[in-house]
Amino acid sequence: xxxxxxxxxxxxxxxxxxxxxxxxxxxxxxxxxxxxxxxxxxxxxxxxxxxxxxxxxxxxxxxxxxxxxxxxxxxxxxxxxxxxxxxxxxxxxxxxxxxxxxxxxxxxxxxxxxxxxxxxxxxxxxxxxxxxxxxxxxxxxxxxxxxxxxxxxxxxxxxxxxxxxxxxxxxxxxxxxxxxxxxxxxxxxxxxxxxxxxxxxxxxxxxxxxxxxxxxxxxxxxxxxxxxxxxxxxxxxxxxxxxxxxxxxxxxxxxxxxxxxxxxxxxxxxxxxxxxxxxxxxxxxxxxxxxxxxxxxxxxxxxxxxxxxxxxxxxxxxxxxxxxxxxxxxxxxxxxxxxxxxxxxxxxxxxxxxx
Amino acid sequence: xxxxxxxxxxxxxxxxxxxxxxxxxxxxxxxxxxxxxxxxxxxxxxxxxxxxxxxxxxxxxxxxxxxxxxxxxxxxxxxxxxxxxxxxxxxxxxxxxxxxxxxxxxxxxxxxxxxxxxxxxxxxxxxxxxxxxxxxxxxxxxxxxxxxxxxxxxxxxxxxxxxxxxxxxxxxxxxxxxxxxxxxxxxxxxxxxxxxxxxxxxxxxxxxxxxxxxxxxxxxxxxxxxxxxxxxxxxxxxxxxxxxxxxxxxxxxxxxxxxxxxxxxxxxxxxxxxxxxxxxxxxxxxxxxxxxxxxxxxxxxxxxxxxxxxxxxxxxxxxxxxxxxxxxxxxxxxxxxxxxxxxxxxxxxxxxxxx
Numbered sequence: 001x002x003x004x005x006x007x008x009x010x011x012x013x014x015x016x017x018x019x020x021x022x023x024x025x026x027x028x029x030x031x032x033x034x035x036x037x038x039x040x041x042x043x044x045x046x047x048x049x050x051x052x053x054x055x056x057x058x059x060x061x062x063x064x065x066x067x068x069x070x071x072x073x074x075x076x077x078x079x080x081x082x083x084x085x086x087x088x089x090x091x092x093x094x095x096x097x098x099x100x101x102x103x104x105x106x107x108x109x110x111x112x113x114x115x116x117x118x119x120x121x122x123x124x125x126x127x128x129x130x131x132x133x134x135x136x137x138x139x140x141x142x143x144x145x146x147x148x149x150x151x152x153x154x155x156x157x158x159x160x161x162x163x164x165x166x167x168x169x170x171x172x173x174x175x176x177x178x179x180x181x182x183x184x185x186x187x188x189x190x191x192x193x194x195x196x197x198x199x200x201x202x203x204x205x206x207x208x209x210x211x212x213x214x215x216x217x218x219x220x221x222x223x224x225x226x227x228x229x230x231x232x233x234x235x236x237x238x239x240x241x242x243x244x245x246x247x248x249x250x251x252x253x254x255x256x257x258x259x260x261x262x263x264x265x266x267x268x269x270x271x272x273x274x275x276x277x278x279x280x281x282x283x284x285x286x287x288x289x290x291x292x293x294x295x296x297x298x299x300x301x302x303x304x305x306x307x308x309x310x311x312x313x314x315x316x317x318x319x320x321x322x323x324x325x326x327x328x329x330x331x332x333x334x335x336x337x338x339x340x341x342x343x344x345x346x347x348x349x350x351x352x353x354x355x
Numbered sequence: 356x357x358x359x360x361x362x363x364x365x366x367x368x369x370x371x372x373x374x375x376x377x378x379x380x381x382x383x384x385x386x387x388x389x390x391x392x393x394x395x396x397x398x399x400x401x402x403x404x405x406x407x408x409x410x411x412x413x414x415x416x417x418x419x420x421x422x423x424x425x426x427x428x429x430x431x432x433x434x435x436x437x438x439x440x441x442x443x444x445x446x447x448x449x450x451x452x453x454x455x456x457x458x459x460x461x462x463x464x465x466x467x468x469x470x471x472x473x474x475x476x477x478x479x480x481x482x483x484x485x486x487x488x489x490x491x492x493x494x495x496x497x498x499x500x501x502x503x504x505x506x507x508x509x510x511x512x513x514x515x516x517x518x519x520x521x522x523x524x525x526x527x528x529x530x531x532x533x534x535x536x537x538x539x540x541x542x543x544x545x546x547x548x549x550x551x552x553x554x555x556x557x558x559x560x561x562x563x564x565x566x567x568x569x570x571x572x573x574x575x576x577x578x579x580x581x582x583x584x585x586x587x588x589x590x591x592x593x594x595x596x597x598x599x600x601x602x603x604x605x606x607x608x609x610x611x612x613x614x615x616x617x618x619x620x621x622x623x624x625x626x627x628x629x630x631x632x633x634x635x636x637x638x639x640x641x642x643x644x645x646x647x648x649x650x651x652x653x654x655x656x657x658x659x660x661x662x663x664x665x666x667x668x669x670x671x672x673x674x675x676x677x678x679x680x681x682x683x684x685x686x687x688x689x690x691x692x693x694x695x696x697x698x699x700x701x702x703x704x705x706x707x708x709x710x
Contacts, residue, residue, distance in 0.1 A: 001387050002382075002387050002388070003386060003387030003388045005388050005392055005393075007392070007393065007394045007397075008394070009394075009591065010391060010392060010393060010394065010395060010591065010594060011392060012388070012392050013389065013391070013392050015381070018380065018381045018389050018392075021380065022377055022380040022381050025373065025376065025377040025380060026370070026373045026374055026377050027357075031358060032356050032358030032673060032675075033357070033358045033360050033367070033675075034368065034373050036365060036368070036553040036554070036599070037360055037362070037365060037366060037367050037368050037373075037553075038360075038362065038365060039362045039363070039364075039365065039676055040365060040554065042362075042676070071428075072427035072428045072429070072432070072555060072593070073426075073427045073428050073432065073576055073590075074427070074576075074591055075590075076575065076576045076589070076590040077427070077428065077432075077576040077577075079574050079575070079576065080573070080574030080575075080576055080577055083574075104575070107575075108575055108576075109574070111572050111573050111574050112573075112574060191591065193591055198391040198392075198594065198595055199391070199395065199591045199592065199593055199594045199595070200427060200555045200556075200592075200593030200594070200595065200596060201555075217466050218435070218466050218467075219434050219435030219438075219463035219464070219466050219467060220431065220434070220435075220459070220462075220463055221428055221429075221431045221432040221434065221435055221463075222432075222435055234431070235428075235429050235430075235431040236364065236365065236429055236546065236548055236554045237554065237555075238427070238554055238555030238593065238596070239365060239553065239554045239555070240553055240554070240555065240595055240596070241555060241593070241595070244391070318387055320387075320388075321394055321397070
């Protein structure tokens with residue numbers, strides 16, 4: 001029986017994608033070998049690579065002014081590469097500290113550039129996002145860094161900050177679940193292992209005009225411009241993760257693309273927030289209703305014992321990985337693109353009966 | 356029909372490993388989900404992760420004084436991380452430029468530390484390795500960097516340089532095909548996608564006493580000590596690549612471990628070098644016989660037309676990926692751990708009949 005997997009990432013993938021990959025795992029397209037055994041310069045892999053890049057361009061509606069990079073090291077390596085590439089000339093930048101991820105991004109950037117807290121949600125326990133005019137913006141900053149969704153705290157940035165400077169964004173958990181206002185951004189990055197595929201791959205979008213000015217005094221892997229020039233084939237790419245993302249993107253395309261994913265995300269989240277709001281206070285969302293994440297719904301029960309029992313009884317119903325992040329506790333249901341509505345309905349129904 | 360895949364990496368994997376992974380690809384161990392959908396903090400993945408770390412320790416015979424790290428970005432990212440971690444205090448180091456990879460390692464390191472050419476094989480077209488006393492060693496260097504096998508040029512370092520300073524080595528294409536003299540090294544790194552598994556994973560070995568002194572003024576992903584402290588789970592690891600390497604390591608263990616791999620590597624290489632040496636000069640090895648790689652056998656035919664015909668006729672016999680690297684041309688047969696002797700025999704026999 002297929003489990004319903006609410007993990008925050010790596011996470012559930014479309015079953016049909018897994019079955020397709022399984023069927024061709026040992027002998028890819030009659031070549032007598034697995035795709036993962038092939039040269040990354042082979043015609044077969046080349047077709048997968050370029051088709052996947054094209055699918056990203058088309059589904060994300062990436063403007064021509066942006067390069068698309070497939071990199072390793074996750075969003076975490078980009079915490080280093082953003083300042084290494086953008087702040088080399090001694091520039092400075094501001095960071096919105098909206099939760100654990102925004103905080104890590106700032107702390108890491110501090111080793112490689114002159115960076116500042118533009119706003120912090122720590123006083124409110126990272127339960128809300130800033131209003132546009134709360135964010136401090138200094139005109140000399142090269143960029144303002146934002147985290148569009150805080151996976152651990154379960155909040156998302158609905159409105160982007162008012163800023164005359166370009167944004168740089170970690171959108172790991174929002175990829176292909178909401179449109180990107182490209183004109184506001186110089187760079188966007190995120191791991192694929194939430195909405196788009198398995199672990200081991202990050203997608204980075206960088207504005208071409210910015211790439212012309214990025215730091216060249218870095219080892220090759222750390223330079224965005226080299227990966228762009230080499231079509232993300234400067235070194236051996238993470239072949240399997242790119243291939244699986246390509247299949248997942250085709251599945252997304254067949255579902256109706258970004259618009260369908262956005263609608264489904266809204267419907268899934270509504271169902272669980274509805275179950276919370278209609279529980280007479282038994283379930284409680286700790287976050288500002290205006291900042292509720294559509295991807296990671298966090299909630300509490302009256303006490304920790306009930307939470308532990310909730311998690312273990314849910315497990316008996318094949319509703320898995322509902323434990324909140326160890327740093328905050330509680331319950332977290334992650335509802336990424338491949339989460340079927342039937343799974344969300346099963347959770348809502350379980351919440352009702354458990355209560 | 357299973358192809359014989361002589362690709363230099365990604366490369367052939369044991370067929371039984373592929374079949375095992377295929378069988379459990381959609382539903383891992385009755386969990387109702389694929390391993391690649393699971394949390395990297397789940398008990399199931401945790402077991403895979405730690406078992407794979409233990410297999411590395413046991414098969415490589417890693418001494419307790421070394422940490423084992425599983426990282427992304429390949430050996431290429433380590434070209435940056437080696438000097439970033441080791442030369443932070445203003446130290447310097449020497450690099451043996453034995454081929455394209457040694458050269459890239461030096462060029463990348465130059466952005467992050469005071470590094471010097473300790474020996475270069477460029478005058479001889481990278482066809483030999485230095486004799487022990489040819490390498491310049493300065494006592495103030497923190498380390499001497501070596502590349503144990505140059506995949507493109509088809510040479511390997513048989514004897515390690517005489518040096519009173521520690522070695523740091525890129526051993527990507529030699530991993531688990533020869534013993535490592537651990538006492539000589541402070542750090543060793545390499546990609547898994549040759550002898551050990553698919554692309555998307557590098558293994559780094561670092562001496563614990565060295566880790567105590569590495570640079571802390573870096574973003575987290577770039578710090579070896581953080582990955583060591585977090586058991587290579589600081590951020591989401593490349594789950595699938597680690598899992599596949601684990602299976603490949605179990606296969607290696609069942610074959611008899613490192614000693615069996617070393618013997619098989621010698622036997623495979625002997626067969627192809629024999630076919631070259633017994634060809635009355637039709638096939639020609641461009642490299643110093645003393646430095647012949649056991650992993651990448653490069654050879655030439657009388658002219659480029661014959662080489663093109665050789666590659667295309669071999670392909671018709673399912674002997675694939677025999678084209679030399681684009682930067683050097685000619686023929687290259689890569690003979691990694693999972694290459695069956697029957698495949699090497701088929702190539703030797705084809706070489707004979709083609710001639």
